[in-house]
Amino acid sequence: MRRRALIIGLMLGGSFMTHAHASADEFRALAHAYYQWSIEDQPVYASDQGLHTWDARLTDFSASAIAKREEKARGALAALTTTPTSAWSTDDRIAFALFKADLEGALFAAEVLRSDKRDPGLYVNECSNAIFSLLKKEYAPRAERARSATARLKAMPALLEQALKNLTEPVPILARFAIESVAGIGPLFTDSLMGLADTSLPASERDDLTAARDGALKALRSYAAALKDREPKMSAPLAIGKAAYNRMLSRVHLLPVDADFVAALGQIELARAKAMESWLPDPSLAEVKGVGPDGRVPGDQAEFLHGYELRTADLIAHLKKRDLVTIPPDIGAFRILELPAAFKPTSPGGFMNPPGIFDADPTGFFFIPTYDPHSPNFYIRAAIADPRPILGHEGIAGHFLQLSIARGSKDEIRRLHQDGVYVEGWAFYGEEMLLRTGLYDDSPGGFAQVLRLMRYRAARVTVDVKLHTGEWSFDQAVDYFMKEGGLDRESATGEAAGAAATPGQKIHYTLGKWQIERLLGRSRDARGAAFTLRAFHDELLSQGSIPLSLAEWSMLGDDEGYREAVRLGGDRR
DSSP, X not given: OHHHHHHHHHHTTOOOOOSTTOOHHHHHHHHHHHHHHHHHHOHHHHHHTTXXXXXXXXXXXXXXXXXXXXXXXXXXXXXXXXXXXXXSOHHHHHHHHHHHHHHHHHHHIIIIIOHHHHOTHHHHHHHHHHHHHHHSSOOSOHHHHHXXXXXXXXXHHHHHHHHHHHOSSOOHHHHHHHHHHXXXXXXXXXXXXXXXXXXXXXXXXXXXXXXXXXXXXXXXXXXXXXXXXXXXXXXXXXXXXXXXXXXXXXXXXXXXXXXHHHHHXXXXXXXXXXXXXXXXXXXXXXXXXXXXXXXXOOSSHHHHHHHHHHTHHHHHHHHXXXXXXXXOTTOOOEEEEEOOXXXXXXXXXXXXXXXXXXXXXXXXXXXXXXXXXXXOOHHHHHHHHOSHHHHHHHSSSSHHHHHHHHTTOSSHHHHHOOOHHHHHHHHHHHHHHHHHTTTTTTOHHHHHHHHHHHHHHHHHHHHHHHHHTTSOOHHHHHHHHHHTTOOOHHHHHHHHHHHHHSTTGGGHHHHHHHHHHHHHHHHHHHHGGGOOHHHHHHXXXXXXXXXXXXXXXXXXXXXXXXXXXXXXXXXXO
């Protein structure tokens, strides 16, 4: 009865777990109830993660719904601050820390980011992801998905009307990105979406889908026009400030470092990467010319994507030959597809879409920009020259492998937690691991490309910190990516846009890689002669996508990093 009352209390927004001896089971019941409510509250996210119960709905962005989300997170976090955990097992204490970090993330979003008020792109992304999440996999008959799409499309005009009411302090640069995203959204709605309207859909329902699509597109274009009209009067700063940035590092990501340390690490890694480029027999190789090792380029988009996809076999063979990591036998296929235009403004290199947490289908995707043999875009040139560095980051042994393993965790809290520092750090760590273990011994261009990737990931750190602590403008960020990161203007602008849109995301790569390398050295010291790279990597991947201070606690029994993060964050307990 106690657990049932606890869950009901949570769902009603009351207080809970206030008695002095709350058990780990009661805590997990609280967390389970919160997660269940949160997933249902975000139906587009649920669809994206492979849970299709609410495919006909969009997220509610009304003032009351936004306030309720903050109230839920605040109430649950208040309950945790009175809960003694010293007698719990290490696994339960780590789960407790993870859940607190999730709640801190929700409150950071509500109190600091305030995306509902500041970021017009929030609502465009909701519309594009609402459709994209119904299209990317054949999880149900097309007619069924078409009906869900119709319902979501019909809800978009009201959502966008609400958005214009909510946006009381829009950030000018974020408004510009939103306008650009709307300009690119057409093919997703007019081409990709209409593939659902095959002969299995009755004519009347096809007409309904078409009318709903046209209404949604009209509303999106009106929304973009309204933003453009308002843009001259927009004045809200992009920066969140140094104190808020430090709060994000310590309370959300459980990092035992502050913004000054992060900025210094970025400068150190940038110097290292530029030096390593300089040591190449031909440093110009790092410029990535966009020509394959045989001197040719793919003839068209289909050949480009197919050739890209085939190189996964090379990566798997190398990992097995060098005994670097265990690849589960049930790992799914990893597909390479064209990036929808709607996502291009802030994802110039494309993005990886792993199998969802609730997905029955283990297939993953990497969406890469539209092929153009003459493109100056770094990511296109790099993929022509040698796709393995980027493929190793996005696929195996990078994101696809790590996230495929993480989604199989039997611990609900570990399975649902998504720590970007771990996720990007692992993929970035894997790039250099493949280089150091000889994958590119026969490919000077591939070797040099890894160094250029290291260089601009290091440049990302400085840009992220300086943009969001208020030291730099967006134009300064673009210039820095070109000068120090070695990127072309198109890629540099997209990189700066991605940094602007999501505070902290661009530090994940270098910071996470540094933490994994530190953990690697400590693990080797602890294991002695019994240490192997494969065992270390397998144990690390078994942790789920969790903050690396907690992975260190789990693997080495040392919670010093976590305790330092708590100290820096001024933890509520």
